[in-house]
Amino acid sequence: MLLIGGCITLFFLILLARVFWIQMLERDYWQAEAAKQRAHTSVIKAVRGSIKDRNGKVLASDVPAYTVVVNPEMIAALGIGEEVITGLHKLLGKPEDELKKLVEAKDKNGKYLKNREIRNEGWKIDKELRDQVNGFIETLKKEHSTLETGVGLIREQKRYYPQQTLAAQILGYTDRDGKAVMGLEKYFDKQLTGVNGKLLYQSDGKGIKLPESKDTYQPVINGSNIKLTIDSTIQYYIEQAMQKAYEEYKPKSITVIAADPNTMEILGMANMPTFNPNEFWNYASNPGVFFNHAIQARFEPGSTFKIVTLAGAVEENVFDPDATFVSGSIRIKGYGKPLYDQKRSGYGRITFLEGVKRSSNVAFVKLGYEMLGPDRLLNFVDAFGFNDPTGIDLPGEISGVVNPTPNNAAENATIAYGHGKVLVTPIQQLTAMAAIANGGKLMVPHAVKEMTNPNTGNTTITQPEVVRQVISKESARETGSYLEQVVADQVAGTGRHAYIEGYRVAGKTGTAIKPDGKGGYNRNKVLSSFLGYAPANNPKIVVYVVIDEPVYATGGGAAAGPVFKEIVSSVLPYMGVPKVTTGDKSNTSLSPKNSSVPQRSTPDLTGKSLQEARKLLIDQGIDFEVVGYGKDVVRQYPESEALLAAGQRIYLISEQDDQASIPNLRGQSLRDALEVLTLLKVAVSVEGEGYITSQTEAILHGKRLVQLKLNPLNTYGEDLPVSAAQ
Structure with a gap:
């Protein structure tokens, strides 16, 4: 008993000592652990x-997402493994062998695991698929009389691009x-x-x-x-026009950029082929779709680069539109071979203005190499920003490179017409044309309009930024008048396919023969482009279209010009820019040269497919709008054989009158609007006089009503001010 008592006493003494050690001597350590x-x-x-x-x-935002998980331990206990594998395979599309590994997953000791995510097919799924998975879970619960099935969903967030x-x-x-x-x-x-x-x-x-x-x-x-400068409607018009051209010309790629030349806000920017960011993983085999050619591609631009030579020649007072030269070919001192026009036989002796309209290489060699001289020409190239990035707020922008070898006659001469030692990016080309459109100011393009901090409410607004005055306002206006004739002249103008009735368009075509990689050029591969702005007298939009290797090596005027036309024909009415008629004395450039031919009559389009009617009207240069979503033309206005006024639009109705949507009528005359709305059996109310600047839809006594607001053109034939147009 003494021994047992002594042992117990000793045990308690040791225990007390240990407690003292822990509570007193190691107090700080254990308090920290607790x-x-x-x-x-x-x-x-x-x-x-x-x-x-x-x-x-909304273009991008966070939305709820759901991840499918399985509990192998519970599934095994319920004995429903095969049902789970089969059911999830049907819903998620994940291979059954991969599902089997997840559903039967065990640890190193052979015990079933308790939680496994089904990636990637069941990872961050949308609400629709989530509801289907929930339905499957409820079915399992009923069939097996259980509250838990071993299949569940975890709520998360994911990025969504609506x-x-x-x-x-x-x-x-x-x-x-x-x-x-x-x-x-x-x-x-x-x-x-x-x-x-x-x-x-x-x-x-x-x-x-x-x-x-x-x-x-x-x-x-x-x-x-972030709020962008991009207008999703304009972006839609751009991508629709690009899709048609992509299907027709089957090129390697198409790039289009549109901007407001007065602020250099990017209104639209697109490349084709493209991708769906909601399903980016489906494009792993075609990584080129992620490449933004608009700011990351560099190429020889061809004749669209001639705008720099022309602007420089006008600024330095060396351009005389009435002076003449012999077209076809030219020899320059220090280079043994002649340089040729696209048409090697030339057009005989022509004026420099006709040389601009015909995009004569010889004319521009004379202007840029002989009259301006290499040094002054390169100064204008630098001034227009072709050796520096534009500074656009998008990632990955590269700079063009225009760096001919000093005293190399051929390299310095060919720069004048956009070939040889000249590489540019699409955004640089657009920015240069915008400088001509806005009165000579080179500006920084930007895609972000404003950024708002939701925590403080502070908003940072991107202000227009002028880099420098490249040419005078007067020189810019004069240069624009020559570029306008490139489009308006339906005989000599290479840009005639971009002509839009009712709007004044200034532009320049480009057909750059691509290098063959062996020091020469492959005439079967071209880069076709069109660079222009409208209205020429009061620019609202500048657009650059680039088609890389269209089939049959189609030139820029024929391939890219119609794309420009389709885009701008939709955008200007959408922006509230009214068309003007040839009756405006100030609008001397509205009608194409040699347009004294009789008025055109409306073709009979009723019964034709929309695709056929669209092609026919584009080929004839007639403005039109489709009303409805049918496949064939049900009715049209004006009716067939009616005489078309300058700038008048044809409406193609592709659905029954009571089903068709109301077309965009901004910029149209009241007469045309009333005719179309009458065809659609829609009531109309009118406020003001002149041309339609806005329209709103309503329901009155169960019937559709369209309220039209009109404003007149000012006495000088200019477009309505922005406030009125909106």
């Missing part, structure tokens, strides 16, 4: 900022982990991402928050919201 166990952190996810177009339409392929290369995308990969998403990732918030609190062993918990809260900082 604090670690009590402390918990709850992360509050920051919301990634949205991206919207200039009118507030406009699908629209402006894909501008927006870029984030991968399934939320990492920004390209485009604006990557360029402004820091601003869009924000900072996660934290809640620090104390809890007991079961995770229940302690009453005396000392909480620490770090507020969440949500990502900034």
